[in-house]
Amino acid sequence: xxxxxxxxxxxxxxxTVSHAMQPAPETIAESEKTLFGKLKLWEIEKISPHxxxxxxxxxxxxxxxxxxxxxxxxxLTVEAAKILDTELRKISDKPIKYVAYSxxxxxxxxxxxxxxxQGAEFVAxxxxxxxxxxxxxxxxxxxxxxxxxxxxxxxxxxxxxMHYWGPSHDNCRVGFLINPDKIMFIADDANxxxxxxxxxxxxxxxxxxxxxxxxxxxxxxxxEREGVESVIGSHMSFDKNPMNLVSGTIxxxxxxxxxxxxxxxxxxxxxxxxxxxxxxxNIPDYLIEQKVLADKIIGYDVAKMKxxxxxxxxxxxxxx
Amino acid sequence: MEVLLTLTPQHINKIKHGLLAIMAFLLMSIYCPSWAxxxxxKLTEDVLVFDQGENRGLLIIGNKGIAVIDPLNQQVVIExxxxxxxxxxxxxxxxxxxxxxxxxxxxxxxxxxQGAKFIANKxxxxxxxxxxxxxxxxxxxxxxxxxxxxxxxxxxxxxxFGPSHGECLIAVQIQPARxxxxxxxxxxxxxxxxxxxxxxxxxPATLISVLSAIEKLAETNDIxxxxxxxxxxxxxxxxxxxSEQREFWQLVQSTAEEAEKNGNVDLNNFIAMGKIxxxxxxxxxxxxxxxxxxxxxxxxxxxxMGR
Numbered sequence: 001x002x003x004x005x006x007x008x009x010x011x012x013x014x015x016t017v018s019h020a021m022q023p024a025p026e027t028i029a030e031s032e033k034t035l036f037g038k039l040k041l042w043e044i045e046k047i048s049p050h051x052x053x054x055x056x057x058x059x060x061x062x063x064x065x066x067x068x069x070x071x072x073x074x075x076l077t078v079e080a081a082k083i084l085d086t087e088l089r090k091i092s093d094k095p096i097k098y099v100a101y102s103x104x105x106x107x108x109x110x111x112x113x114x115x116x117x118q119g120a121e122f123v124a125x126x127x128x129x130x131x132x133x134x135x136x137x138x139x140x141x142x143x144x145x146x147x148x149x150x151x152x153x154x155x156x157x158x159x160x161x162m163h164y165w166g167p168s169h170d171n172c173r174v175g176f177l178i179n180p181d182k183i184m185f186i187a188d189d190a191n192x193x194x195x196x197x198x199x200x201x202x203x204x205x206x207x208x209x210x211x212x213x214x215x216x217x218x219x220x221x222x223x224e225r226e227g228v229e230s231v232i233g234s235h236m237s238f239d240k241n242p243m244n245l246v247s248g249t250i251x252x253x254x255x256x257x258x259x260x261x262x263x264x265x266x267x268x269x270x271x272x273x274x275x276x277x278x279x280x281x282n283i284p285d286y287l288i289e290q291k292v293l294a295d296k297i298i299g300y301d302v303a304k305m306k307x308x309x310x311x312x313x314x315x316x317x318x319x320x
Numbered sequence: 321m322e323v324l325l326t327l328t329p330q331h332i333n334k335i336k337h338g339l340l341a342i343m344a345f346l347l348m349s350i351y352c353p354s355w356a357x358x359x360x361x362k363l364t365e366d367v368l369v370f371d372q373g374e375n376r377g378l379l380i381i382g383n384k385g386i387a388v389i390d391p392l393n394q395q396v397v398i399e400x401x402x403x404x405x406x407x408x409x410x411x412x413x414x415x416x417x418x419x420x421x422x423x424x425x426x427x428x429x430x431x432x433x434q435g436a437k438f439i440a441n442k443x444x445x446x447x448x449x450x451x452x453x454x455x456x457x458x459x460x461x462x463x464x465x466x467x468x469x470x471x472x473x474x475x476x477x478x479x480x481f482g483p484s485h486g487e488c489l490i491a492v493q494i495q496p497a498r499x500x501x502x503x504x505x506x507x508x509x510x511x512x513x514x515x516x517x518x519x520x521x522x523x524p525a526t527l528i529s530v531l532s533a534i535e536k537l538a539e540t541n542d543i544x545x546x547x548x549x550x551x552x553x554x555x556x557x558x559x560x561x562x563s564e565q566r567e568f569w570q571l572v573q574s575t576a577e578e579a580e581k582n583g584n585v586d587l588n589n590f591i592a593m594g595k596i597x598x599x600x601x602x603x604x605x606x607x608x609x610x611x612x613x614x615x616x617x618x619x620x621x622x623x624x625m626g627r
Contacts, residue, residue, distance in 0.1 A: 104626065135626050310516070319420060319453055320520070
């Protein structure tokens with residue numbers, strides 16, 4: 001009995017500590033307009049004395065305010081950037097030094113001109129620049145600084161490390177490490193509360209599947225080496241059921257590993273079906289019938305899984 | 321009557337297992353292309369097509385050497401090697417990969433050992449370097465825009481115009497036959513819906529300009545026909561198919577743009593199909609409304625992402 005009591009006390013301590021490890025976001029500004037229901041169109045949350053997140057519709061970026069200025073990330077859209085600029089001036093009078101892009105997709109990185117006009121330098125991976133040259137968008141500000149493997153920008157105490165681990169979701173997505181908070185951000189994946197959540201785009205358009213697992217292994221390695229406990233989600237997400245939308249601002253860094261396991265398990269399931277002699281064209285239906293991963297993937301959606309399994313089958317046939 | 325054979329339960333089990341194995345083999349033969357029959361057909365004296373399963377490759381016979389365009393797989397390569405040894409004095413000097421997809425380019429090791437040079441566009445390097453697939457011989461040459469192979473009386477010109485079907489699909493021009501080989505993107509039957517409507521490899525940002533460039537290439541070089549990479553279709557297709565296929569993709573893109581403009585796109589990027597005019601799509605081969613919904617979904621994503 002005594003042992004059970006001690007175990008319970010230890011367990012309570014561990015749970016308290018692990019919960020305490022996640023910063024509690026504090027809403028410091030929000031729109032009057034709603035997106036739907038009670039969900040505000042946008043909100044700004046404070047994560048630490050110098051780290052803030054900004055959600056606009058379902059998208060989120062973060063920004064850092066240091067002694068020497070401000071680092072912004074992914075301006076999202078022209079309208080979102082305009083709102084952020086107005087709200088930013090209520091929080092700080094420091095100059096905007098940098099805008100860092102997480103990847104090349106326009107839905108995350110449009111609208112930066114308002115910050116460019118204030119003298120901000122834009123930073124992106126070099127492959128992103130090639131993408132924007134191939135398909136320019138007048139709302140996307142071209143980068144002033146491009147890099148290959150890693151790049152760090154600093155505004156005094158806070159700084160932002162950008163790590164490139166090869167193509168993954170588009171060919172230039174980088175993993176962000178926020179210092180000194182030791183928080184990571186991987187756009188479009190690893191959204192709290194779980195990396196096992198059903199994918200939004202099951203067709204994995206513009207995704208380099210061959211490098212997804214290695215990409216996340218590198219992200220996990222960085223998280224472990226740097227003692228990262230938390231990640232900021234680039235999108236709102238859901239909890240247990242796709243209908244239960246949650247903010248997903250910040251959560252445990254375990255979602256990085258979960259995201260890797262999600263992709264790894266789906267790929268392995270298709271590989272196994274192929275090895276068992278299931279005809280390629282029948283693999284999606286076979287895996288769905290067998291309920292493979294049905295109890296693991298949160299918000300498991302048959303139609304989406306069919307698309308995802310088809311995509312992975314094609315990948316294993318073609319290598320792309 | 322004399323009993324010639326007594327079947328014990330063990331015998332029955334063995335027969336059952338044997339029959340199952342035969343059935344499995346037959347099924348595998350149907351579905352696994354590497355076990356399917358290889359056929360070789362002369363299109364001209366110097367241009368031969370070889371088919372296996374759903375795929376088609378080319379042999380170009382020059383008096384100074386032979387080029388294989390997409391070896392497909394190991395079984396095909398064995399058959400080709402046997403056929404070439406039997407019918408020609410020349411050896412295989414060049415192996416061209418039209419793009420990076422493994423289902424068209426494994427098994428080239430035999431030709432590599434004979435000293436053939438392997439060639440692909442430089443954008444294929446991402447998928448072919450570092451031994452992602454040990455059965456794919458890594459190219460010796462990664463070219464940028466164009467590469468010319470001289471085989472004496474045959475000339476093969478490889479042209480890259482940007483990402484289209486994957487990162488590195490090229491157009492293969494064969495002279496003096498005045499033929500183009502386009503391994504994917506086009507169906508010799510005519511302008512068509514794609515086989516896989518989720519468009520896993522499509523690069524919408526550059527697709528139209530690539531098709532326009534191929535049209536121009538054909539026009540400049542007085543080419544009237546193309547060969548497609550799918551064996552289930554006719555060998556030759558009309559060159560007009562290229563512009564008609566470009567028009568198909570332009571129609572897809574403009575329909576997606578219009579739907580975005582009119583607010584007919586849902587949170588999952590699907591277009592309200594009831595609100596679009598389907599009639600212009602119905603003339604294309606393999607028309608299917610459900611497929612169109614998925615195709616348009618890829619394009620609404622593209623319009624949001626730029627990729």
